[in-house]
Amino acid sequence: MNTVIEMANLKIGYSPDNILAKIKNLQVKQGEIISIIGESGIGKTTLLKNIANLVKPISGSLKVFDNEQNRGRIGYIPQKLGLVKHETVFFNVLEGAICNESILRSISGFHDDSVLTKVEKSIDLMNLSDKIDEPIKRLSGGQQRRVAIARTMAQEPKLILADEFLSELDNKTVDSVWKTMLDYVERENTTLIIVEHNIERAKLAKRCLKLEQNKEKGYSVLNEVQI
Amino acid sequence: MNIARKKYPIFITFILFTTWLVFVNLVDGDWASLENSLDNLSTFFYESLWPPNWKVIEAQAYPVCDRNWDFLCSPAYIGIMETLKIAFVATGFGFILSLPLATLASRNLYRDSIAIPFRVLLAAMRTLPSIIWAIFFVILVGLGPVSGVLAMTFYTVGYLGKLQYEAIEGLSNDPLDAAKAMGLKNSEIIQRVVIPETANNLISQLFFMFEYNVRHGSVIGIVGAGGIGYYISTYLKFLQYDKVIALLIILFGVVIIIDLASIKARSYFVEDATFKSPNLFGNFFRGKKNK
Numbered sequence: 001m002n003t004v005i006e007m008a009n010l011k012i013g014y015s016p017d018n019i020l021a022k023i024k025n026l027q028v029k030q031g032e033i034i035s036i037i038g039e040s041g042i043g044k045t046t047l048l049k050n051i052a053n054l055v056k057p058i059s060g061s062l063k064v065f066d067n068e069q070n071r072g073r074i075g076y077i078p079q080k081l082g083l084v085k086h087e088t089v090f091f092n093v094l095e096g097a098i099c100n101e102s103i104l105r106s107i108s109g110f111h112d113d114s115v116l117t118k119v120e121k122s123i124d125l126m127n128l129s130d131k132i133d134e135p136i137k138r139l140s141g142g143q144q145r146r147v148a149i150a151r152t153m154a155q156e157p158k159l160i161l162a163d164e165f166l167s168e169l170d171n172k173t174v175d176s177v178w179k180t181m182l183d184y185v186e187r188e189n190t191t192l193i194i195v196e197h198n199i200e201r202a203k204l205a206k207r208c209l210k211l212e213q214n215k216e217k218g219y220s221v222l223n224e225v226q227i
Numbered sequence: 228m229n230i231a232r233k234k235y236p237i238f239i240t241f242i243l244f245t246t247w248l249v250f251v252n253l254v255d256g257d258w259a260s261l262e263n264s265l266d267n268l269s270t271f272f273y274e275s276l277w278p279p280n281w282k283v284i285e286a287q288a289y290p291v292c293d294r295n296w297d298f299l300c301s302p303a304y305i306g307i308m309e310t311l312k313i314a315f316v317a318t319g320f321g322f323i324l325s326l327p328l329a330t331l332a333s334r335n336l337y338r339d340s341i342a343i344p345f346r347v348l349l350a351a352m353r354t355l356p357s358i359i360w361a362i363f364f365v366i367l368v369g370l371g372p373v374s375g376v377l378a379m380t381f382y383t384v385g386y387l388g389k390l391q392y393e394a395i396e397g398l399s400n401d402p403l404d405a406a407k408a409m410g411l412k413n414s415e416i417i418q419r420v421v422i423p424e425t426a427n428n429l430i431s432q433l434f435f436m437f438e439y440n441v442r443h444g445s446v447i448g449i450v451g452a453g454g455i456g457y458y459i460s461t462y463l464k465f466l467q468y469d470k471v472i473a474l475l476i477i478l479f480g481v482v483i484i485i486d487l488a489s490i491k492a493r494s495y496f497v498e499d500a501t502f503k504s505p506n507l508f509g510n511f512f513r514g515k516k517n518k
Contacts, residue, residue, distance in 0.1 A: 052408035071410035082405030087423045095419050099409050106415055155409060 002030040004159055004191045005051060010060035012043060012050050013219075019058055020046050021211055021220040030158070031189040033182070035202035038211030042220045044195040045079065047211070048161045051193070052076045065158070072099025075157035077165045081148040085137045089128055089147050092136060093119045096155035122154040126180065142173040149181055160185065162194045166201050178204055275466075279473035283458070303477045306455030310444030311481075313375040313454050318437040320376070321383025325349075326429070328384065329391030330417050335403060336395065337413070346392070352385030361447035372453030379440050379447065387436050394428040395421055434489040442482055445475070 005028035013020040020043035028034060036044050049055040051064055052074055065073055075096070076082070083092050097115045098106040105112060123132055126146040136144060145165060152160055162181075166174050182204075185192045196202040210225045254261070283303045286292035292300035330336055332345035355363075360378035368374050402424060406416045422429075448456015449463075455478055462470040 049404070052404070054404050054407055069410070073410070074408050076405050076408030078401040078404050080399065080401045082401035082403075084402055084420055084423050086426065091419075091423070095406065095411075096409065098415065098419070099411070103412055103415065106411075107418060151405075157409075161408070 004028050004030050004032075004065060006061070006063040008061045010050075010062050011058040011219075012046050012055070013058050014046070014055070016058055019219045021222065022217075023047070023060075023222040026209070026222060028191060028193070030191055031185075032207060033185060033192045033205045034194070034207045034209060035205035036193065036195045036209045036211065036222075037197060037199065037202045037225075038220065039213070040197060042211045042213060044197075044211055045163055047222075048076075048163050048193065048195055051159075052161050072155055073158050075152040075155050075160045077148045077152060077160070077162040079163045079165075079167070081144055081165065083136045083144060083147055083151070086135060088133050088135055089123060089139070089150075090119065090132050092147055093122055093150045093154050096151035096153070097122075099155050099157075118154050118156075122150040125153065126150040141168050142170075142177065145169065145173075145177050146180070149177065149184070153184055156188070157190065159191045160193070162192065164195055164197065166194075166196070167198070174201065271468075275468040276472045278469065279476055280467065280469035281473055283470050283473045283477070302458045303455075303474060306448070306458045306474065307477065307481055309372055310441060310448070310454035310456070310478075313372050313379060313447075313452075314437055314440035314444055317376050317379030317383055318433065318440050320380040321387050321436065322429075322433055324380070325384045325388040325391055329388045329395060330413075330421065332388065332392040333395040333421075335398065335400070336416065336421070349385050349388040349392075352381055353389060354385075355382070357382040357443050358446050358450060361450045361452040365451045370451040370453075375444070375447050375452035375454055378452055379443065382443075383436055383440065386439075387432060390432045390435075391425075391429060394425045394432070398424050434492050438482070438485050438489045441485055442478075445478055 005026065007023045007026040009025075010023040011019050011021075012023070036047065038044050046055060050057050050062060053064065054076075084095070094111070094115075097119045098111070100118070101112050101115050120129075120132075123129055126149060128143065128146055128150060131139060131143065136147060139147065148165065160181075166177060169177065178201075181192070184190070192205075194202075194205060202208055208225050210223050211220045212223055213220050284298055284301045286297035286300035287302060287305075290300075294300055298304055328345055328349060332342050332349055334342045336342075357378050360381045361374060364374035364377040368377065398421065402420045403416065406420050411419070444454040445456045445459055448454040448458070449460040451457065451460075455474060459471055459474055462468070462474070
């Protein structure tokens with residue numbers, strides 16, 4: 001199996017004086033499903049943002065897809081989902097799909113038919129066809145999460161990073177949203193990393209990593225745990 | 228009680244006291260000028276300003292009026308219409324030019340080495356009041372509404388640009404992060420996230436700027452940049468203050484009407500309005516869709 005993420009002696013945080021976590025060594029293979037757990041404020045989201053290349057590491061080595069710049073390989077679902085709230089379901093899912101076409105086509109608005117078909121297929125898979133022209137702000141929490149997944153599906157990334165995207169949902173909706181996501185990643189052999197502080201939900205993943213505070217050193221460390 | 232808890236009363240007292248001290252410094256002991264001011268105002272008002280001379284809504288002697296209603300040939304109508312046209316065109320041009328500059332000046336989209344020079348540029352355009360831009364363009368392109376349009380456009384770019392980049396920087400990070408992680412380019416992020424998410428603010432600012440530019444029409448006209456200000460400055464030169472006050476009353480009425488229309492229109496685009504707001508930008512950028 002191909003290695004998707006490789007970390008060695010990685011220090012993350014927002015400044016050298018304020019290191020949040022240190023990761024000695026970690027390898028993530030293609031198709032793995034991983035949950036990252038830990039207390040609030042310990043650095044879970046920062047770790048995810050480092051992997052998504054939104055924040056630069058303080059020091060150490062972090063390779064994602066061997067650091068090859070490739071449009072659309074990483075799908076990121078932030079805590080608040082990162083949807084364009086004033087826009088429709090179609091518009092939001094299209095945002096993911098345009099990663100598969102040239103920048104010129106994307107900006108011109110003359111999208112390829114295959115891209116539009118992909119958008120409609122993803123919306124259909126998430127049972128949102130009747131909401132296709134509905135603005136995001138009028139959807140329920142569960143429906144919004146399904147839109148975020150549809151956007152990621154239309155993007156067809158090789159790595160999905162999801163930050164507490166199951167929070168604020170009732171158990172029944174968690175089951176259905178999780179099942180949809182799982183079906184997708186298994187079918188497409190996509191790597192999935194979810195950040196969770198709820199242990200029960202973290203158990204849904206096949207491998208679990210825990211960020212734990214090292215009081216002596218003042219930052220957290222990443223350990224593999226069985227839950 | 229902890230002194231920190233009293234910081235607001237202390238701060239307000241400090242501000243009031245400092246303001247008073249600076250004022251005393253500016254008056255420089257000449258309190259008599261202030262004592263006489265009310266008398267002066269009364270004399271000026273009853274001898275020169277009041278009653279307003281409503282001849283400004285009658286047709287001018289020259290050129291000869293060839294329209295059905297005299298009002299359509301009056302200085303008030305010609306001046307107000309020209310001011311409205313100048314403000315409309317300048318606001319439109321200003322908006323088109325300021326939006327790309329504002330995105331380049333936004334620190335959540337571009338790094339500081341790009342954003343800061345564009346902020347300085349916008350600040351520079353804002354620093355010169357529209358009347359100075361008007362003098363500059365009157366020298367460049369001559370008297371008339373074109374110099375008014377150019378002056379107002381420049382000022383609008385500086386002012387609107389600042390409002391726009393502040394709105395962009397106020398955006399939630401999450402949609403931007405999701406788009407950046409996908410590998411979308413900044414031009415795509417602006418089109419697909421920034422503009423749709425700030426559209427209501429941008430439109431609201433556009434209405435505000437139009438109203439602002441109409442008000443400023445009276446100022447830039449004074450230096451020959453067209454509009455109602457041209458007539459105001461002419462009447463001022465000939466000490467016809469009663470006509471000036473008549474034009475100002477008309478301008479005030481027009482501004483009130485625009486202000487009310489603008490409040491109504493802006494409320495239509497403001498977040499959490501009680502009624503459904505249309506999504507103009509979204510409809511433009513959605514692209515074709517298979518039915």
